[in-house]
Amino acid sequence: MTVSNYSGIDLELSLKSNVSANPSKNNTPISGxxxxxxxxxxxxxxxxxxxxxxxxxxxxxxxxxxxxxxxxxxxxxxxxxxxxxxxxxxxxxxxxxxxxxxxxxxxxxxxxxxxxxxxxxxxxxxxxxxxxxxxxxxxxxxxxxxxxxxxxxxxxxxxxxxxxxxxxVPFVYCEGVDLATKSSVARGVLLHQEATVSQLSEYAEVSERHIRNVLPVLEAEGLVHREKRKSAYDLWIDRGITNSYLDDLVEDKEGLEEE
Known part of the structure; x- marks a missing residue:
């Protein structure tokens, strides 16, 4: 976007992903x-x-x-x-x-x-x-x-x-997606650059159900792209996952555990 002469808010917000072991719980705070x-x-x-x-x-x-x-x-x-x-x-x-x-x-x-x-x-x-x-x-x-x-x-x-x-906005909310799982799946995509749910499950040692919860969140955040294939399983492609992003997830998880 080309922009000039407009006073808005510089939103380099450090929004935190939600951690919820119980998807039905409504009172889990979002930190930061x-x-x-x-x-x-x-x-x-x-x-x-x-x-x-x-x-x-x-x-x-x-x-x-x-x-x-x-x-x-x-x-x-x-x-x-x-x-x-x-x-x-x-x-x-x-x-x-x-x-x-x-x-x-x-x-x-x-x-x-x-x-x-x-x-x-x-x-x-x-x-x-x-x-x-x-x-x-x-x-x-x-x-x-x-x-x-x-x-x-x-x-x-x-x-x-x-x-x-x-x-x-760097993070989005999804109930039932914990930061440890999100970090493992994101790291798997970064390692493979492109992978199916099955391949990510083998790497992250996380169930395919949990991976299918996490990937749309990463997609909404603009970090992965989903390539739909008619004759094979969908391919999830890295679009900008960084070690810094992974470090932020670990830091957020540790911070929430200390609260």
Missing amino acids: ISEVFETYAERADRIQQERCSDVPRDVIGPTEKTDEGFHPVNVWDEVPYVEDNYFDRRKKLTSGGWGNQEVVNQILAENFGRYNQIQAESYLAAQFAFTFGKNKEIVAYEMESLDFQTEYEVNPKHRAYVFSVVED
Whole structure:
């Protein structure tokens, strides 16, 4: 995206993947997001990074999804999940006990606190992206459904920035996917560069069922590509897994174990 003269939030957020041994448990916290966001929110107005001089033609319009009768259940199969439906995931965002829940609910109630409105909407966009697997249609639907007049609706440059936020979120949420398994599967893809579920199971010593839960999460994060093959099992191809990413997963896992 070519961008200029737009003050948004530099979202190099260190969002943490969720750890849940029990997929039905709604109160597992997500660590790190609130504190990191506040750091970048404080910097947002003085960073003045060049953003959104030319609004891309493929940016979803201000009311496009609600006008066409779209609902997230229509595309839920594109979101990484184990047992959640859309309503489960939406409830977790607002009442699941996640660490940033209070800030999310305040902004949803049009209480932006010390943030300006563009910052607050960008914060919500990051939460929606994390919660709904970076699905742009669902993020657009959520932004269009907010109960207050939004900059998203009237400011095309801000809309373009919102979708850059969706792309930038480094981790996404999926219930029932623990960081140890995620790390093992990601390491297997990095080692092989391209592999089937069966091949990854042999390397990671993890069941194929768990691997099939993890791979769509890595795909949503933009780290693997799924090549569908008619006459053979699907091939999962590395698109940017790094040792640094693997180290971050280990660090996050150790941090959560210490809480």
